[in-house]
Amino acid sequence: MRKVAEVMVALLIGILSSINAETDPTDASLLNILYTSLNSAPQLTKWSSNGGDPCGELWTGITCSGSRVTGINISGLGLSGNMGYQLDRLTAVTTFDISNNSLGNQIPFQLPPNVQRLNLAGNGFIAGLPYSISQMTSLKYLNVSHNQIQGEVTVSFNSLTALSTLDFSFNSMTGNLPQSFQSLASMTNTYLQNNQFTGTIDVLANLPLENLNIENNQFSGWIPEQLKSINLQLNGNLFNSGPAPPAPPGGPSARQPQRNPQSGGSSASLTSGSIGSGGSKSGIGPGAIAGIVISVLVIGAIAAFFIIKRRSRKSSTDVEKLDSLPFAPLDSQEVQGVKSVQTSSTTSETPAVINLIPPPIDHHKSFDDTDVSTMPVLPPKKTNTPPINAKFFSVADLQIATDSFCVENLIGEGSIGRVYRAHLDDGKVLAVKKINSSLLSKTEDFLNIVSEISRLHHPNVTELVGYCSEHGQNLLVYEFHKNGSLHEYLHEVDENSKPLIWNNRVQIALGAAKALEYLHEVCSPSVIHKNLKSANILLNMELNPHLSDCGLASVIQEPDQASGYIAPEVAMSGQYTIKSDVYSFGVIMLELLSGRKPFDSSRPRPEQSLVRWAAPQLHDIDALSNMVDPALNGLYPVKSLSRFADIIALCVQPEPEFRPPISEVVQALVRLVQRANMSKRTFRNEGVGRGGSSDAETP
Ligand SMILES: *[C@@H]1O[C@H](CO)[C@@H](O)[C@H](O)[C@H]1NC(C)=O
Ligand SMILES: *[C@@H]1O[C@H](CO)[C@@H](O)[C@H](O)[C@H]1NC(C)=O
Ligand SMILES: *[C@@H]1O[C@H](CO)[C@@H](O)[C@H](O)[C@H]1NC(C)=O
Secondary structure (H helix, E strand, O other): OHHHHHHHHHHHHHHHHHHHOOOOHHHHHHHHHHHHHOOOOOOOOOOOOOOOOOOOOOOOOEEEEOOEEEEEEOOOOOOOOOOOOOHHHOOOOOEEEOOOOOOEEOOOOOOOOOOOEEEOOOOEEOOOOOHHHHHOOOOOEEEOOOOOOEEEOOOOOOOOOOOOEEEOOOOEEEEEOOHHHHHOOOOOEEEOOOOEEEEOOHHHOOOOOOEEEOOOOEEEEOOOHHHHHOEEEOOOOEEOOOOOOOOOOOOHHHHOOOOOOOOOHHHHHHHHOOOOOOOOOOOOOHHHHHHHHHHHHHHHHHHHHHHHHHHHHHOOOHHHHHHOOOOOOOOHHHHHHOOOOOOOOOOOOOHHHHHOOOOOOOOOOOOOHHHHHHOOOOOOOOOOOOOOOOEEOOHHHHHHHOOOOOHHHEEEEOOOEEEEEEEOOOOOEEEEEEEOHHHOOOHHHHHHHHHHHHOOOOOOEOOEEEEEEEOOEEEEEEEOOOOOEHHHHHHOOOOOOOOOOHHHHHHHHHHHHHHHHHHHHHOOOOOOOOOOOHHHEEEOOOOOEEEOOOOOHHHOOOOOHHHOOOOHHHHHHOOOOHHHHHHHHHHHHHHHHHOOOOEOOOOOHHHOEHHHHHHHHOOOHHHHHHHOOHHHOOOOEHHHHHHHHHHHHHHOOOOHHHOOOHHHHHHHHHHHHHHHHHOHHHHHHHHEOOOOOOOOOOO
16 A cells, blocks of 8 residues: 555656656757767766756756757767757757867767857867858857868858857868858957868958968968958968959959959059058158058059949949959859859850859948949849850750660660650760650740850769750760669669679768768758759769769659659659758668569569668568678678668668758768778688678777
8 A cells, every 4th residue: 555655646746747848849959869869978967868857957058048948058068979960940949059078070060040149169169150050140259179070161141140259270170261251240259270271361361350260271362451450370381471362342353352462553552552541550650641642642643543343344244243242142052052053054144153252242342332232133144045054955966976866875774755865976875864745834945054064073972974965865974884773773683794892882872971961961942952862873894883964953844652752741842952962862762772673563562672681670680681682692791781781771761850860971981981991801711701700890
């Protein structure tokens, strides 16, 4: 009886405490995940991996407002592990400080979306900044200093107008400063020291900066005049010490200052005269009079200069007007990400594209106020044809090259259209995709699509060579990959074909994942593929994968539910996202592992859908060895196989929010390849095969 009463009391307390829990259950569960990802570190006192009440129980570093978690400050606690991959659901968090710990690898794509203070400094982060930062419009303080972040900054700063402090110092960042820095209208403190940045610092010229440290980089060119009056630290760069470039900011030569450093004597007097900041504060004397005379002359010269400039601007072409707009008409970040955006190779009608890089904005010196107000807000004459960086082919050209689209040259057929092999006169072989005309309502739509595709450049994305839009025909011309598609490799096997060995399979998965990472996280806006399947992964002679049909999402109408690649939420709602791409990618990995088709009606019913059959067994080593492609003949490292299966399991989860971003898949595959290389010797000796239960990596 007493026992029962005790149990009742305990239950009651339990119920009461859970009723009284102050914390929003979603926030609490996300902190549970974070705790687990941080290896359940004991320094995180009160934290739990399951349930609990972070706000009510005063978990270390957690601050709340009402029931929502608004702040996470777990700085300097000696934490290791990672940040997990669901922080983007912590929508009320405004402060996130995980600085001065030992977290490694990649900064996750998912970060609290409404964060104002984000401090990731002093960890071991390596890979680049996640593109998701571009969308954090509330961000005021961003600190990633003292990591080992490499590569160019591919984040777009166009929307980060609240950002006032940015600290990138002590990393290994390279490349030029992104043009989108120009949009940082609130930026007062910028720390870029001790990186390997190159190019000029012109994009910073017109920001409301107070403190700027750019020491120990490889910046070159001239220091913009506007920055000479702020607290500027610039030692250890390659700046030009000669006289400043002749024209004022906004003029054509400010953009390319290296061109002719010393043209025009008037510019020399401009810098050496009394205009230079902090110059002559001397009292009145004979020298001062001479100074005043010189000043008058100099001011006169400046006035004359601007009057002339104004005249010449009035008579300038539309192109120049477009060029002198404060903000570029195209998202300059896209230019960053897709480097080789160029003008059309076929026409000279779209010269506006040449000047994709906008000139610096000049808030301080608005000599030209009147001109600004009369400037058009949009490009005055927008040509109908979007910029296309691809060759134009005529229907006649392609008819000849494909033997009038004869059946012998037909190499594929999908929902979008047929693909033909084309032999050009110069001996080149190309693949021509004829888009079903029912999928396109207007020629303009097609040209827009071509324009989009022509901007995609990645070693694992099939390169668009040209296009044709004539007589109601719309065709895309691509590079040709002799080895056909992964689909053919896996599923159209005959006695002559060589099966893919395990390492090839991992490499193909990695290359394809990198292509997808480029589309999702480098391109801006993100490109959703929508049609990932093994038939769209083309292999070259070295079996390097090339993802095809990128940028064709808009012509895909109905999800092909029977294909086996479609994520469950797409089947239900028709809504494609980057996470539905990740699902389809997981299915491709499953194909690589099992050698089976995603949907195979020739198999017994429970095995027809590959995901449904395989997903429940992915964590079971014994089941895995039965699932693996028999064509491998048992030749695979067991550990590699099981890690590969773990990645698949994450990708094909039914809930899209639990699937990792593709960049994490890339990282996981990179680690898998690295480990495979490290343990190659051991693995030769003992670790091969389904019989080999020995772990190739444990010493
Ligand atoms: C986090 O805590 C540390 C030390 O407790 C402090 O120095 C730092 O300013 C805090 N960060 C934020 C964003 O409040
Ligand atoms: C970083 O954390 C360590 C303890 O882990 C502490 O001793 C050190 O002072 C911290 N440094 C900074 C800059 O916060
Ligand atoms: C960024 O974080 C580092 C390490 O915690 C710190 O030393 C530095 O002062 C911070 N930068 C700014 C601008 O607050």
